[in-house]
Amino acid sequence: MRLNTARLFDGLGGNLTRTRLRRALQVLLAACAFFALTGGTAHADEQTLQVRVQDASETKKVPVEGVHVVVTDASGAVVAEGDTDEKGIAKITVPSDGQFTVTVDTSTLPDGLTIPDGEESRTVNVTAGLGGNAAFNLGHSGPTAASKASLFPKAVFNGIRFGLVIAIMSVGLSLIYATTGLSNFAHAETVTLGAAMTWTFASWFPLSDAAGGWGAFGTLLFASVLGIGTATLFSGGLELGVWRPMRRRGAGLTAMMIVSIGIAIFVRFAIQFRFGSQPKSYKQFASQTNLNWGPIGVTPRDLAGAVLALVVLLLIAGMLMYTRIGKAIRAVSDNPDLASTTGINTDKVILTVWLLGGALAGLSGVIFGLDEQVQWNMGTRLLLLMFAAITLGGLGRPFGALIGALVVGIFVQLWAWWFGNFTDLKNIGALAGMILVLLFRPQGILGKKERIG
Amino acid sequence: MNWSQILSNSLYAAFNATAIGFCLAAIGLNVHFGYTGLLNFGQAGFALVGAYSIAMPVHIWHWNLFACIPVLIVMSSIFALLLGIPTLRLRADYLAIVTIAAAEILRLLVSTPRWVKTTGATDGLQNFTGDFRNSIPFDRPRFNFWKTPITNYDLWVMICGWSLVAIFSVLVWALIRSPWGRVLRSIREDEDAARSLGKNVFAYKMVSLVLGGVIGAFGGAMLAIGNQSANPITFKTELTFFAYVIVVLGGVGKVKGPIIGAMIFWMVISFTENFLAGATDGKGFDLPTWLVDNKNFGFVRFLMVGLGLVVLVVFRPQGIFGDKREQAFDVR
Numbered sequence: 001m002r003l004n005t006a007r008l009f010d011g012l013g014g015n016l017t018r019t020r021l022r023r024a025l026q027v028l029l030a031a032c033a034f035f036a037l038t039g040g041t042a043h044a045d046e047q048t049l050q051v052r053v054q055d056a057s058e059t060k061k062v063p064v065e066g067v068h069v070v071v072t073d074a075s076g077a078v079v080a081e082g083d084t085d086e087k088g089i090a091k092i093t094v095p096s097d098g099q100f101t102v103t104v105d106t107s108t109l110p111d112g113l114t115i116p117d118g119e120e121s122r123t124v125n126v127t128a129g130l131g132g133n134a135a136f137n138l139g140h141s142g143p144t145a146a147s148k149a150s151l152f153p154k155a156v157f158n159g160i161r162f163g164l165v166i167a168i169m170s171v172g173l174s175l176i177y178a179t180t181g182l183s184n185f186a187h188a189e190t191v192t193l194g195a196a197m198t199w200t201f202a203s204w205f206p207l208s209d210a211a212g213g214w215g216a217f218g219t220l221l222f223a224s225v226l227g228i229g230t231a232t233l234f235s236g237g238l239e240l241g242v243w244r245p246m247r248r249r250g251a252g253l254t255a256m257m258i259v260s261i262g263i264a265i266f267v268r269f270a271i272q273f274r275f276g277s278q279p280k281s282y283k284q285f286a287s288q289t290n291l292n293w294g295p296i297g298v299t300p301r302d303l304a305g306a307v308l309a310l311v312v313l314l315l316i317a318g319m320l321m322y323t324r325i326g327k328a329i330r331a332v333s334d335n336p337d338l339a340s341t342t343g344i345n346t347d348k349v350i351l352t353v354w355l356l357g358g359a360l361a362g363l364s365g366v367i368f369g370l371d372e373q374v375q376w377n378m379g380t381r382l383l384l385l386m387f388a389a390i391t392l393g394g395l396g397r398p399f400g401a402l403i404g405a406l407v408v409g410i411f412v413q414l415w416a417w418w419f420g421n422f423t424d425l426k427n428i429g430a431l432a433g434m435i436l437v438l439l440f441r442p443q444g445i446l447g448k449k450e451r452i453g
Numbered sequence: 454m455n456w457s458q459i460l461s462n463s464l465y466a467a468f469n470a471t472a473i474g475f476c477l478a479a480i481g482l483n484v485h486f487g488y489t490g491l492l493n494f495g496q497a498g499f500a501l502v503g504a505y506s507i508a509m510p511v512h513i514w515h516w517n518l519f520a521c522i523p524v525l526i527v528m529s530s531i532f533a534l535l536l537g538i539p540t541l542r543l544r545a546d547y548l549a550i551v552t553i554a555a556a557e558i559l560r561l562l563v564s565t566p567r568w569v570k571t572t573g574a575t576d577g578l579q580n581f582t583g584d585f586r587n588s589i590p591f592d593r594p595r596f597n598f599w600k601t602p603i604t605n606y607d608l609w610v611m612i613c614g615w616s617l618v619a620i621f622s623v624l625v626w627a628l629i630r631s632p633w634g635r636v637l638r639s640i641r642e643d644e645d646a647a648r649s650l651g652k653n654v655f656a657y658k659m660v661s662l663v664l665g666g667v668i669g670a671f672g673g674a675m676l677a678i679g680n681q682s683a684n685p686i687t688f689k690t691e692l693t694f695f696a697y698v699i700v701v702l703g704g705v706g707k708v709k710g711p712i713i714g715a716m717i718f719w720m721v722i723s724f725t726e727n728f729l730a731g732a733t734d735g736k737g738f739d740l741p742t743w744l745v746d747n748k749n750f751g752f753v754r755f756l757m758v759g760l761g762l763v764v765l766v767v768f769r770p771q772g773i774f775g776d777k778r779e780q781a782f783d784v785r
Contacts, residue, residue, distance in 0.1 A: 135576065137575070137576075139566045183550065242763075242767075246767065251767075253546070254490075254545065255766050255770060257492070257546065258697060258701075258762060258766050259766050261762065262763035264759070265694060265758055266755075266756055266758075266759025266760050267759070268759075269752045272749075272752055273749050384553065384554050387554070388554070391547075391550060395546075425562075425565055425567070431554040431555075431558050434551075438540060438543065438547060438551060439539040442539075
């Protein structure tokens with residue numbers, strides 16, 4: 001019996017057999033994959049078998065081009081071959097419907113990508129009229145055992161760099177928490193906004209398209225001043241337009257936290273709406289060659305980012321310890337009522353903290369965007385790591401957030417180094433670690449030992 | 454633009470599998486947030502546990518789908534215990550951060566290609582609904598919901614799903630007006646007062662977390678059955694916040710809140726998307742493309758959710774039908 005789509009759909013009052021067939025077809029269509037349909041006998045018509053190869057190691061799958069796939073029939077004879085195109089798809093014509101085995105030639109995989117053991121080949125049912133398809137998901141290949149040890153210093157170094165970037169965002173988040181008690185979920189969007197606006201301004205007013213040089217540096221400097229300024233204004237504007245009025249009305253922290261989530265969702269998707277879903281690089285700095293010091297290789301831009309982050313963190317620490325406003329911030333985070341009775345203008349201090357937090361978030365967004373890429377959800381992907389950092393360090397302790405961020409950064413990179421094969425799991429380690437710390441030391445590393453609850 | 458078709462689709466969206474799944478997730482969240490004051494940001498995790506606890510045994514061991522229901526209850530209870538033990542003694546925002554992190558951990562675990570044979574990785578699991586399909590009592594394959602054609606599978610999902618909603622709503626209603634429910638609400642109002650009356654606050658919160666989690670897991674299972682796919686993309690953090698909008702929209706701490714909220718929520722979302730699809734297709738009336746085009750109108754629902762959450766919580770925290778005295782905001 002030959003399956004014919006046109007016949008399947010004609011008329012509604014079909015008999016029992018047709019109903020069954022239609023049900024079977026619905027399952028097929030809904031599942032978007034062609035399982036176990038063996039209704040047809042072998043047919044002499046040529047069919048198209050679509051093979052998709054993609055890099056699934058990140059959340060968003062990336063097509064992989066130029067992978068050679070071989071199709072064999074039940075007897076093991078090669079019936080067709082093909083290579084994937086730029087969409088990661090190879091359309092292969094097979095002589096008939098029936099069962100075929102699709103095998104990926106692992107030697108044609110790009111460097112750094114691998115296919116999980118036992119997944120190199122797959123059996124596919126090809127159906128007359130519908131064809132068949134097979135998808136292969138690749139992961140990142142782990143380094144071999146010998147080179148793994150030599151990569152350890154690099155992993156630690158990258159961890160410190162990553163930790164410093166997380167530290168700048170977390171210090172702002174932690175200061176906001178310390179002075180207002182609010183876990184600000186919109187902080188992630190401040191990070192993204194800083195990076196995305198910097199990218200936009202850089203593409204509007206490019207002084208030079210050349211990679212490197214003063215023109216490129218000037219473009220980025222000018223654009224990041226505007227971009228970080230946008231993030232600062234966004235953060236301060238939220239304090240003036242939303243948080244201060246809510247505090248005046250006596251709104252609770254739960255309500256404010258949920259409002260911050262609403263703002264986060266709105267801004268995140270507004271950025272995606274306007275900026276697009278594709279990741280973008282600051283083009284003058286997109287490709288740079290590594291400086292090599294023994295086992296550690298780093299591009300000049302990432303090294304500059306890390307140094308800048310460190311300098312900014314030291315300045316923040318100095319400000320909190322020795323300046324008037326720094327002392328006022330610490331006083332408000334210790335006890336807002338007491339601070340306000342001693343003559344500190346708490347509203348002004350809180351506004352300063354929001355502006356400072358916004359500027360730090362914007363800066364960290366630019367540094368992170370240079371290191372990786374600018375994307376609409378880059379802040380959201382880091383938000384839970386920020387929370388992990390400030391929880392580890394003790395909620396509301398800015399110096400704790402710094403230490404917590406370094407621990408999280410190094411932990412994430414070492415986890416990725418150890419489980420090299422599947423770096424997409426790298427955030428799991430940090431999040432699970434955060435939950436374990438809460439279990440045994442809920443006040444965090446630097447938190448005060450008090451009853452929390 | 455075909456207005457009656459758009460209206461029909463929007464009306465159907467108030468009753469379809471998605472509305473059912475989110476309604477159940479919101480009923481669970483209402484138990485946590487509305488009645489107990491627990492700030493659970495990981496309802497997506499509970500829904501994921503529900504979906505995969507019915508999909509994975511069918512996929513791996515070829516169990517009967519209905520035999521997986523006890524698995525769903527056990528697994529979601531275990532997840533609730535794992536979340537609750539470290540955090541329920543701590544401040545409310547600790548629970549929020551731990552639950553959102555735990556939900557993300559679960560989603561990353563089922564999305565990784567490492568266990569693709571067990572979880573289907575990012576493609577998810579598909580062919581697990583055979584037993585549900587075989588239980589369809591209608592011979593007629595197609596029906597019409599006003600102007601929206603639906604299959605007998607969709608109809609059976611709707612009948613089973615709304616029955617579940619009814620069962621859990623009655624259960625929650627009965628529990629909340631029992632002495633046990635009064636203790637829950639007193640914990641929401643003043644935890645220390647409840648503790649000083651000799652109530653074991655931790656145990657009450659834990660039971661509430663388990664109960665709401667199991668209901669949320671049923672929601673995830675209905676989403677998976679309705680989509681005929683258990684897919685990690687369904688269970689992103691957005692699911693949790695959609696459920697929050699639904700709870701706040703319908704009324705925090707009201708039994709009918711999640712039901713009304715889910716219906717209104719999905720009707721509005723579906724209406725907007727149907728309208729925007731018609732207004733960006735290059736035929737007849739079109740919105741200017743600098744404003745919205747046929748590639749980005751899908752994000753508008755998230756803009757609406759974000760804005761809706763802010764506006765509701767700031768200006769009408771008790772929701773449309775809620776009672777101002779029965780709201781979980783402003784407790785601490």
